[in-house]
Amino acid sequence: MKTKPAPTRGNLSKVKKALELARRGHDLLEQKRQILMMELMKHLESAREVQGEMKRLFEEAYSSLQRANVSMGIDNVEEMAQSIPVTDVITIRLRSVMGVDIPEVDPIAESPMPSYSLIGSSCPMDRAYLNARKVLSLILKLAEVENSVYRLAVQIRKTYRRVNALKKVIIPYNQEAERFISDALEEMDREDFVRMKAAKEGRGGEEN
Structure with a gap:
């Protein structure tokens, strides 16, 4: 529990400034909290959409892979898959929202030219390849929105704690301190007035 400041006009001025700053x-x-909440709701909606699309696309990609295995044989499909280079170049940019860095992943090409030979390939294999690229692109998008949701949620929680501390602790303390000092100064002014009046009346009685 903080002690009350000494009832001086200097302290009253400091408390008023602190109260105004706290407000x-x-x-x-x-x-800030409201803006972050709006940004969070937008990303949550995006996450739900991406997750729904992910489920549908995974089912489609798995189905197309099964058809490729049937048409070409599992060994041939695996051999062609080995010739496809690993995608390891991913560009991530950061966008600041009220001091929170929100990641934005540059999309990758979903339909590039296959890196494997078209000789010996088949339409189901090409379809499986394209669907795999779409899955990869969607995984990056999901990672982007889920990371954004996490960062926003952490910052909102911190901001809420600060707002709560100001509202329930700092502002009430300064309000109470302002009332205490003001009341004490008024009481001292009244006492000074009474003493001055008494002193004046006493001098008047002596003159008579």
């Missing part, structure tokens, strides 16, 4: 900080942090 402004509370308003700014509350605005």
